[in-house]
Amino acid sequence: MIWGIALTLFALWLLGVLLGRGGFIHVVLLCAVAVAVVQWMAEHRARQR
DSSP, X not given: OHXXXXXXXXXXXXXXXXXXXXXXXXXXHHXXXXXXXXHHHHHHHHHHO
């Protein structure tokens, strides 16, 4: 579920870049990376237990 949100945000960023949007579109990329890192850390910690 959360991986899907991260992928959707990344796809929106890529679409925005390809359409020539500038400026704040890169905030979407930062959000996608943040969501992916938090999900990865949650799964990593769950595997350790």
